Amino acid sequence: MSAPGNKIVTRFKRHWQLKLWIEVIMYALGLTIFTYFVFQIILFSVVVFVVAAGIMALIIKPYALNLQKVSTYIDQHLHDAEYSTGLLLIPEENLSDIAKLQQHKIITELNARLKTLKPPGHSIRGVVVMGLFVVIGFVISQFDLMRPSQKIQQSNMPSEQIVFVPTDSTQVKTKPPKVESQHVTIQYPKYTNTPSFQTSEMNIKVLEGSELSWHIKFDSAIESVTMESMGNHYPMQPVDSAYVSTSKAKSTGFYNFKFINSDGASYVSQLYSIEVIKDQIPIVEVKDIKQFTSFSFKDSKNLAFNASITDDFGVASAYIIATVSKGSGESVKFREEKLNFDTGVVVGGKRQNLSKTINLDQMKMEPGDELYFYIEVLDQKRPKPNKSRSETFFAVVKDTVSDQFAVEGTMGVDLMPDYFRSQRQLIIDTEKLLKDKPKLLSQEFKFKSNELGFDQKVLRIKYAEFMGDESEFGPAQQESEGTHEEGEQHDSEDPLAEYTHKHDTENEHNLVAEEGEGGEKEDPLHEYLHNHDDPEESTLFTQSLKSKLRQALNQMWDSELYLRLYQPEKSLTYQYKALKLIQEIKNSARIYVHRIGFDPPPIKENKRLTGKIKKVKNFRKEEELAQPALYPFIRQATLRLEQLVANKQILSESDRNLFEQARNELAIKAIEAPGKYLKTLQQLKQITEIKEIPSSTLIEVQKELFAVLPEANPNPIKKEKVASEINELLLKELEIHD
Template sequence: MMGAASIERFQKRWQQSKYMEALLYVIGFGGFVYLLTHNLFYGIIGFMVSAGIALFVLKPWSISSKNAVGYIDAHLPQAGFSSGLLLSPSNELSDLSKLQQFRVASQLEPVLSRLKPPHNIFKATLVMFGLILLGLAGGFILTRYGGSPGGNSSTKKQITFAPKDSLSSATKIPELIKTTITVQYPNYTRKSILNTTDPNIKAVQGSNLIWNLEFDGNVQAVRMDLMGERIDFTKRDASYQLTKNLEASGFYSFTFKDANGNDYVSDLYSLEMVKDEPPLVQIEGLDSYSYFEFDDDKRLMLNANISDDFGIDDAYIIATVSKGSGESVKFREETIRFKGSVPKGNKQMNLRQPLDLDALKMDPGDELYFYVEALDQKTPLPNVARSETYFAVIRDTVTDMFAVEGNLGVDLMPDYFRSQRQLIIDTEKLIAEKPNISEKDFKFRSNELGFDQKQLRLKYGQFMGDETEMQAAAGAVSHEQGEADHGSEEGEADLLDEYSHKHDSDNEHNLVEEHGHENEETEEEEDPLHDYLHNHSDPEESTLFEKSLKAKLRDALNIMWDAELHLRLYEPEKSLPFQYDALAIIQEIKNSARIYVHRIGFDPPPIKEENRLSGDVENITNYDKRQEFEYQKSFASTRQAISRLETLIQEKKIFDANDSALFVDAGNELAQKAISQPLKYIKILQGLRDLEKAVNRSKENYMEVQKGLLSVLPPLEDIPMKKTKYDSEINLLYLKELGVYE
């Protein structure tokens, strides 16, 4: 039958896709049951049950050739709804039907292989992975909080012992019949006593751990090996007991001796200490800096959120008031309690306290620094935490200026002016608050920042010898008067003098009366001390900075001009980049101007004047000091253990007591590193400890442990040494062609 084979292949592909879909559902459900119960028997039962259900629902065998023909007719226009003719014998068809059969077969042959049968394999894949992830999560939750899933994990948590050396068959091995581990948490944690049989312990710092071990048989001594420290158990009645306070994380194991003196060792178990975290203190709804005028309501509302993992014991406010300035500044510290008693033992609390600056006896110009301090209930010493420091300032209404009679000198430097960093902070604050303030207030604050930028520029300009605005204004008046006289004498004024800047006339108001420009020029030319004096009228000569620093400072001043311009134009966003550039240059100048002088702690003895220049060196000896340092290589015992393992592997020597001690030392070295990364090193540490058991002393175990120890070793440090170099004419020509020396 022409084309019938193609339809049969399509039918088989359809059935196979249904079987694959059923298999994915079965794997997902079977894996879910196994991961949830950790029991292979339950997993197999779930696999079989889900397989029966999936096959019954999907029924892959029910897909017949009629279903395939119907799907082909509905999805391929080339079939012309006549694909059923391909399944009919040719001798039963009419001539017209044969012609149609041939046409449909020839058109379906190239396209039928690309037609995909209907299936839900993608959906089944998602369901499979979802069930597996759900099984993993459920198994973890049951293991962590619901006990041991599966019923057989309890044996994994039970302490097991194995002999260190091979024993005769007649020797009866004492059996551990009962294990009780009691964890007594500190009283302040309010956690109940925990009784468990799991030797892997996780508890709070300061907890008391009590181990009780009961054996069936005669046992001489039981000992704990904790990171190289060996602690003996105390025998009480029929059990052995050990009590220890948890102060550090680590790994431990047990050893005991029977009546015949044979040693037995257990597996390695973890001891994890959880630190009591300090309280978390946060102040909300309060700016870091608060400013008040003299007539404002000087009150602050402090909202503090405090939390702790086991409970808060106390909280209070530390406030410091500073009065005065300079060397006469005085500080007064006060402890302010919150209104009402702080509830002890709460893990979360929200405290509110108003701060009245008048009640703290603060005057204009005073500053207040305050923060919240909290203590938890840890014993014997509580954890102390504090919030960030906040500031409150009452603006001063009086500014004193120092002046000398006769205007011989004026100190215009204020006690305080904003730094460039403070200007940046205030500008960013203004930009952030722009949507919430009025346009008038925004322009006022932007203009005030521009004025502060100008003041800062003038203060830095004094280092360059620039004139202050007061001197410039006075110089301008004298300049106009002088030009008026000069114009009246010559009858014609220079039109460019109004726009030029002449240093010779800027300070005329402080000079003596002039007798004429010609005499002045003659005196300046004839002054023999002109080259040796410090001329303050020249800005380039009025500073002690080196030329590179002067150029940097001049760049900073030019950038400050642009920053001030945009602030005056109410454009703080455009001013901010210039302020950052100016700050970077100023910091660079500060760093380059620093000088470090190394202190030399040697005072030579006084020289006798009668022996100076005499040439007598009889009692003078050279000072010679030699000191040897012993280089201690890291992981020394681990390196020796690797070498010893290689000997045991190659030469098949007998494992002796020295080897046991060496591997114990190597395990203690590795345990120090495994505390910080237990998942990475616990397997290596366990393999090293298993070598103390006679049943594990095989060549394969030796190689596995050696491989793990090699992965732990840090890379060797480069040691300076002379390297042998072979130079010949052929080698040099070869290296030259390779371009090594280019």
């Protein structure tokens, strides 16, 4: 029978073991993540995890923990245990009465106090070590610090050795030397932070601006070694029993080696390619923002967005170019600012996520101002960095105050008064009055409403002047002025009669015939005449503008009425309608003329209006543009190869020069696709260097050169043909019987 306190100690032991196993896993997991960042191989990372976990388990030994060790630890670190935890491991029947009492006491104390005792372990240290491994591995992966070592490891792999063939087999008297060692040292530009590395592969692909150094060592002494590239010859310098040549990678091309043996025989290698890659420009992607954003004056004017920037060798700087435009027309002003991102740019980082929040108020933007901005990024390329920029984004603060009116299309001079710009201001003041109504006394509210009604009246009268009205109320008002006493009596009866709009009495819009006019005969030509004596017709506007302006005046009448009646909320509807009509008038009055043609040269003042055209001559130029022939030497080479194959002729010096020119033309085309034409270039090189060329090689080269030539465009021409007498008789017979 087990001891009654055995479960307490066992539970503490399991907690202790779990803590130790977590520490083991943390160490192994950190090393595994580091391995994956460096080598990018999942299977290898799994193997590292298993091995690291096994080694750490042997070191920490969580499996070796036993109950005796646990009880000893509890006695040493828990005072209430009274060094009696060992009694919990002994069965109760094997204890004396005093020991049993002590055992029950310890069980009670441990149940209450054992939770406060933490088992030993270094789990926090395990988390810290794992974090360090993860950070170091991420940095190595981000900046490709292990790439050079990998390249060196790959470059040490066996590759195809350079093979030389004699240019003239008859001159070979001794055994030609062989290449003992070969390699190319590549030094990337300093801004890439990439150490130099070596490769034994002669077909190389490097970054533009890299330093290249070829190193070739022969097993016996030779006279001289030359490197040939794109028609140029570069002697290789002897250094420590080897031959070295250095160059800077500027453009894609081809090269080969040539050496002269001590007996005077020359040997040439096959062609190898140098593919130069460009340093790519940074890529900028702007997220979380629209192309065009507009804000009202009361809005929170913040532009928040994120930018994702990537570059192949790291970013040097990134910033925002913002331009604020103020004003319009000839008075527009621009202010350009350079803004930094809220998150700092990591110099040399290949992938960066930046964020920015632009506050338009801090940019000192007012209603009507516009903001244009874009992101500009520079990489670390030297001496001239690559620069890229994002698309342009726009932001504008809406202008709800100014309302300019113009009639450029119908008036030679802008005669519009300042009052034409105040209808929108009336709307703003009316809305403000309604908003402040709970704070105002009744008398103050009515006073302000009446004042707005007066402003509306002044605006209406100014518009009416452009309609040709000579008085406030038109002809009806003039008639009413003849009876002054009736007017006074009317005023005494209705104090608002002066401000109301009564269509049935004043007949403002001539909708109802006046008394005494019913018997008059209507003029059928009245609608088609423009009577300047009639104030309704004497206007500066066309008929369409006139009718819209009349409608606007009607809306102003009703707006003024409700303002006088202390009901501004009803007046707003008519004010908005009047503003809409005014906007339509403004837009319809504009005329846009697209300027075309050319500006003739200025005429001298003493020659104007003289009528003399003796020295005036027309200029006429005739030119025939002929497209140059493509690949002329390749065309000639194909014809010459046909003759050589058919007649089995020997290559002459002029033939070799022709094939040399054809090879240069093909090399220019091969830059776009080096692998496609490399074999043909090598064969042309053999034709120009080696004297004995088999016919099969000539036929294969001719076939490849034909494939390079573009298809000829059809060129139909009319040819003269001699007609025989029999054909003419036949044509006549056909015409007779047709």
